[in-house]
Amino acid sequence: MPVKTFGSAVYGIEAITITIEVNISSGTTYFVVGLPDNAVKESMLRVESAINNSGYTMPRQKIVVNLAPADIRKEGSAYDLAIAIGILAASGQIESEKLKEYLIMGEVSLDGGLQPIKGALPIAIQGRKDGFKGLILPKANAREAAIVTDFEVFAVESLVDVIGFFNGEVKLERTVVNAREEFLNNVSNYENDFSDVKGQESIKRALEIAASGGHNLILIGPPGAGKTMLAKRLPTILPPLDLYEALDTTKIHSVAGKLSASDSLMTVRPFRSPHHTISDVALVGGGTNPQPGEISLAHNGVLFLDELPEFKRTVLEVMRQPLEERRVTISRAKSSVNYPASFMLVASMNPCPCGFYNHPERDCICPPGIVQKYLSKISGPLLDRIDLHVEVTPVNFNELSSDRLAEKSDTIRLRVINARNIQLKRFEEKADVFCNAQMSPKTVRDICRINEAGQLLLKQAMEKLGLSARAYDRILKVSRTIADLAGSDEIDLEHLAEAIHYRSLDREGWAG
Numbered sequence: 001m002p003v004k005t006f007g008s009a010v011y012g013i014e015a016i017t018i019t020i021e022v023n024i025s026s027g028t029t030y031f032v033v034g035l036p037d038n039a040v041k042e043s044m045l046r047v048e049s050a051i052n053n054s055g056y057t058m059p060r061q062k063i064v065v066n067l068a069p070a071d072i073r074k075e076g077s078a079y080d081l082a083i084a085i086g087i088l089a090a091s092g093q094i095e096s097e098k099l100k101e102y103l104i105m106g107e108v109s110l111d112g113g114l115q116p117i118k119g120a121l122p123i124a125i126q127g128r129k130d131g132f133k134g135l136i137l138p139k140a141n142a143r144e145a146a147i148v149t150d151f152e153v154f155a156v157e158s159l160v161d162v163i164g165f166f167n168g169e170v171k172l173e174r175t176v177v178n179a180r181e182e183f184l185n186n187v188s189n190y191e192n193d194f195s196d197v198k199g200q201e202s203i204k205r206a207l208e209i210a211a212s213g214g215h216n217l218i219l220i221g222p223p224g225a226g227k228t229m230l231a232k233r234l235p236t237i238l239p240p241l242d243l244y245e246a247l248d249t250t251k252i253h254s255v256a257g258k259l260s261a262s263d264s265l266m267t268v269r270p271f272r273s274p275h276h277t278i279s280d281v282a283l284v285g286g287g288t289n290p291q292p293g294e295i296s297l298a299h300n301g302v303l304f305l306d307e308l309p310e311f312k313r314t315v316l317e318v319m320r321q322p323l324e325e326r327r328v329t330i331s332r333a334k335s336s337v338n339y340p341a342s343f344m345l346v347a348s349m350n351p352c353p354c355g356f357y358n359h360p361e362r363d364c365i366c367p368p369g370i371v372q373k374y375l376s377k378i379s380g381p382l383l384d385r386i387d388l389h390v391e392v393t394p395v396n397f398n399e400l401s402s403d404r405l406a407e408k409s410d411t412i413r414l415r416v417i418n419a420r421n422i423q424l425k426r427f428e429e430k431a432d433v434f435c436n437a438q439m440s441p442k443t444v445r446d447i448c449r450i451n452e453a454g455q456l457l458l459k460q461a462m463e464k465l466g467l468s469a470r471a472y473d474r475i476l477k478v479s480r481t482i483a484d485l486a487g488s489d490e491i492d493l494e495h496l497a498e499a500i501h502y503r504s505l506d507r508e509g510w511a512g
Helices: 043-053 080-090 120-129 139-145 159-166 179-186 201-213 227-232 243-255 280-284 313-317 320-325 370-375 409-426 441-447 452-465 471-485 493-501
Strands: 003-011 014-025 030-033 062-068 102-104 134-138 152-156 217-220 302-305 327-331 336-340 344-349 388-391
Touching: 003 080, 003 120, 014 080, 014 120, 030 043, 043 080, 062 080, 080 102, 080 159, 120 134, 120 139, 120 243, 134 139, 139 152, 152 159, 179 243, 201 217, 201 227, 201 344, 201 388, 201 409, 201 471, 217 227, 227 302, 227 344, 243 336, 280 313, 320 327, 409 471, 441 471, 452 471, 452 493, 471 493
Parallel strands: 003 102, 030 062, 102 134, 134 152, 217 344, 217 388, 302 344
Antiparallel strands: 003 014, 014 062, 327 336
């Protein structure tokens, strides 16, 4: 008589319950069916060694393992434990009454030990939805799964522990995590702070505006000017994650296998800084078995691209659609998965190959035309999606050696939160807009109205600075954010002038 155990498959950031059916009959061959990949097929060899090395007997008969539904491809080694328990139950070595109450997931080692899996959090969430009593999984994944309330999570270290549990010989201790308490205790736990930065007040102001409106930002300056240091501190002034955002972010990192055994819930906004040799698949996600890329791992946080022109052009171009739609779709012949990708893009770059074009004290040694060629590595459509272009100048000795305390991140964050609250109220009737940077062109026309003097100033700026027409909406969005920071209902001339200042490095003006 077939025995059923239950596991789960992860697609995108959601899970689907999988039924593992095991039937033992006369014969000598093992079969695994139900669209398994090679890792699942190889599980029978691992399971056989684990069972024998745990003091139990692998049946010397025909064993058929079916993974249902059979039309969904099963990937990875996480089904090992459920298959092993199913075989032992089908052969009468385990009591099978309680098997229907629990999801069982884990990769088994040859000695019966258990290795961690990916996607424990979405598996636990789906298990509770489907009415299971609990989840049995490796100890390394227990804390991330245990943040799901009203759902029993049992951490196990070996196959023997699971066998003893179902036979009533071992009492497993439930892993309990208070998600809300964990979240509140660590929600602002950052190592870096803006008070560490000497000088650069104008750059801090630009970062505050970017954080307030969710705007993308590019920092341009010579080596050693502090571009990377400033970018790393941007998450410390962003509004804290709420519990829903924390769960959403944790699910992505759980699916990618980026959570450690001590992690249960991501409580700070992610900051991802991939190397410039990254491939387009690694950046946006995908692969033979689709996995989230860096842009999804930066969801609800910051994606920092250091030395932007050094990235391959194809890599940068694949970001265009996710920057607009705030999600990425990975399509394959028989399936497609969606990963969220709502992130702030922060980029940095030198103004030229030698790094000293427009430097106040050092001369640029680049030949004629090289500066423009270097800057042209960034395409116009990508530049169009970056709202603020900020020139970073070196800090002088007096500022570096000053004992004056700089403003702390907590103080700046309060102003950012106030500005975001204004925007949340403004867009409360729009389900997909939460900050000024997400406004559509139609919404910009409705909300970012400027008077006749403002129209004249904007016209003069576009003509004098050689700004492109695509900069028009960006200037209006940024000026609306500046007005929100000032607590103003109207966009005044000074707000518009400051926004224009942050477009003065637009394409036509960068290289003279």
